[in-house]
Amino acid sequence: MSRPFPTRRHFLLAAPVCALLPTPSRATEAQVATLIAELVGQVPVQSGRITLDLPLLVENGNVVAMTVAVDAPVGLVRDIHVFADGNPLPDVAHFQFGPRAGVPRIATRIRLATSQTVTAIARMNDGSCWKDSVELLVTLAACIE
Amino acid sequence: MVRVLINVPKTVRRDEPFEVRLLISHPMESGQRRDTLGLAIPREIIDRLDCTLDGEAVIHMSLFPAISANPYLSFSAVAQRSGTMTITFSGDRGLTQVESVPITVV
Numbered sequence: 730m731s732r733p734f735p736t737r738r739h740f741l742l743a744a745p746v747c748a749l750l751p752t753p754s755r756a757t758e759a760q761v762a763t764l765i766a767e768l769v770g771q772v773p774v775q776s777g778r779i780t781l782d783l784p785l786l787v788e789n790g791n792v793v794a795m796t797v798a799v800d801a802p803v804g805l806v807r808d809i810h811v812f813a814d815g816n817p818l819p820d821v822a823h824f825q826f827g828p829r830a831g832v833p834r835i836a837t838r839i840r841l842a843t844s845q846t847v848t849a850i851a852r853m854n855d856g857s858c859w860k861d862s863v864e865l866l867v868t869l870a871a872c873i874e
Numbered sequence: 875m876v877r878v879l880i881n882v883p884k885t886v887r888r889d890e891p892f893e894v895r896l897l898i899s900h901p902m903e904s905g906q907r908r909d910t911l912g913l914a915i916p917r918e919i920i921d922r923l924d925c926t927l928d929g930e931a932v933i934h935m936s937l938f939p940a941i942s943a944n945p946y947l948s949f950s951a952v953a954q955r956s957g958t959m960t961i962t963f964s965g966d967r968g969l970t971q972v973e974s975v976p977i978t979v980v
Contacts, residue, residue: 792942803950813940817906821940824949827931831891831950835933838942840904 755842756819761812764819765850768810769858774850778859779809781849785863790841790871797824797849798834799859806833807852815845816871840871876900878973880961885980886953894925894932895948896961904939920945920965927977928957953977 765774782796799806803826811821824835833851841847848862877899886892898920905917919939925932932951951959956979964970 816940817904818938818940820936820938822938823936825934827926827933829927829930829932829951829953831893831952834950836946836948838946840940840942 756812756814756816758814758846761814761819761848764812765848765860768850769852772856772858774858774860776860778853779849779851779861781811781847781861781863783847783863783865785865787841787865787867787869789869790843790867791869792838793841793867794836795821795839795847796834796836798832799851801833801853803830803833804828805853805855807854809833809835810850810852811839812848812850813839813841813845814848815841815843817842821847841865841867842871843867876969876971878961878971880959880973880975882959882975882977885978888954888979889952891950891952893948894951894959896923896946898945898947898963900944900965902939902941902943902945906939916966918966920963920969922965923947923961923963925949925951926960926962927951927953928955932959951977953979955979 778800780798787793797809806826808825810823812819813821821839826833844866846862846864848860851859879897881895883892900920903915903918907915909915921937923935933949957977958974959977960974962972
């Protein structure tokens with residue numbers, strides 16, 4: 730008599746394999762701190778000049794309206810980097826302005842996997858670095874499962 | 875080919891910043907999700923987007939899976955004369971696309 734395919738033996742053999750499958754990992758605050766350190770080098774990161782606008786309470790983590798703006802003429806801004814420390818990957822977006830850019834302000838929609846802190850870093854052409862962070866609560870997480 | 879909506883003012887003033895709004899119809903599959911069989915769904919995102927105005931750079935973006943599906947992007951540009959704004963983006967599965975829109979300076 731032939732057994733049906735997934736026998737109890739198969740399940741028992743599969744169990745330890747399943748246990749070793751990678752679970753959705755999360756970026757950590759330390760990882761984001763490392764990325765920022767790599768970005769700015771020895772330059773101290775100051776608060777101000779950059780504004781990160783995000784809702785403090787997020788109902789749907791799949792679509793979160795984000796606006797990032799730098800209070801300076803666009804010619805002085807080298808680039809903007811956005812990081813999320815609770816997402817599987819800490820990077821969110823990088824923006825670099827060219828000679829035909831208007832004002833250093835970008836709006837988009839992002840995914841947030843969980844309640845976390847989102848950080849924006851602006852590097853200026855004079856070498857200074859500025860940051861703004863928003864700590865927010867996410868009620869419905871972005872689907873990563 | 876993916877569908878792209880580019881929204882710019884009908885006419886803009888010389889040297890005055892104007893808003894460019896993009897809406898791209900794209901799943902931005904993060905590569906973190908699994909299907910019903912538990913297999914990882916491969917990543918399929920737009921990871922680079924460049925905007926130029928008559929060959930001069932407006933903005934360069936690097937995008938990551940944290941950008942929502944059907945990405946909306948809004949940024950600002952300035953024009954000195956009428957010309958063509960070109961949006962170039964590329965991503966996984968060999969996606970490369972170029973869209974352009976005329977800019978009229980009054």
